[in-house]
Amino acid sequence: MSNSSFEIVFAVPMECQSCVDSIADTLKKLDGIEKFDINLNKNLVTTEGSLPPSEISKAIQSTGKDAIIRGTGKPNSAAVCILESFDPKDIHQPVKGLARIVGVSRNDIFIDLTVNGLPKGTYYPSIRVSGNLSDGALSTGPSFYDLGPIEVTTPSNIDTTINSIGAQIIDDNSEKLYSGQAFLHAKLSVGELIGRSVILSKLQDKVSPDSLCGVIARSAGAWENDKQVCSCSGKTVWQERVDAKAKGLAV
DSSP states (O other): OOTTOEEEEEEOOOOSHHHHHHHHHHHHTOTTEEEEEEETTTTEEEEEESSOHHHHHHHHHTTTOOOEEEEESSTTOEEEEEEEOOOGGGTTSOEEEEEEEEEEETTEEEEEEEEEEEOSEEEEEEEESOOOOEEEETTSOSEEEEOOOEEEOEEOSSOOEEOTTOOEEOOTTSEEOEEEEEEEEESOOGGGTTTOEEEEESSTTSOOTTOEEEEOEEOOOTTSOOOSBOTTTOOBHHHHHHHHHHTTOOO
């Protein structure tokens, strides 16, 4: 692999060789994938390259098959952060984003950032010094590392709109919701990020009161996560997938 490459393992439901061939034909067309392996018996697809996990997942989904990311990078080189809104109007749909972080060398990480269900515009993500979310993004402290920006301009797959006071309605005068995705690079290590937070602000170099935020936690490296049933919820990975899709975060 090149210095910027990393391994990704996807769970993909496949029934026959035709499924394998369809996925293989799609992956061959993607620039940034150096090699891949498709295991029909284990329902796993493994890739090596420099493409964001979300792009590969969407490519696999274009064949009519779903894809769940099961691990990225080497052991202790991956992290994840779920971005939530602390705005009272979002109490029924607080999760608005997901950041997948993978280290490709000692001081190089890539961040695959996906957000959904936001007003259209430019947003500014940053890693903060603290993981204190007691007052939402306002309690996360100063910036540890500025990222971005990310453009949120794609119509959201969440079938709702919001008005100026936060009520969810369908109205031509209400503000439609949008999604966005960015693949960001930082000269950092995964180890120094665990326990810190990521925020997404409407203001550059400043925290807006309605900023999204979440704490960075370790995530499974490639081949480190082979569970099929969550010990916490008792749900299978595919049942959890349905929940993620309902929140607009499944990619």
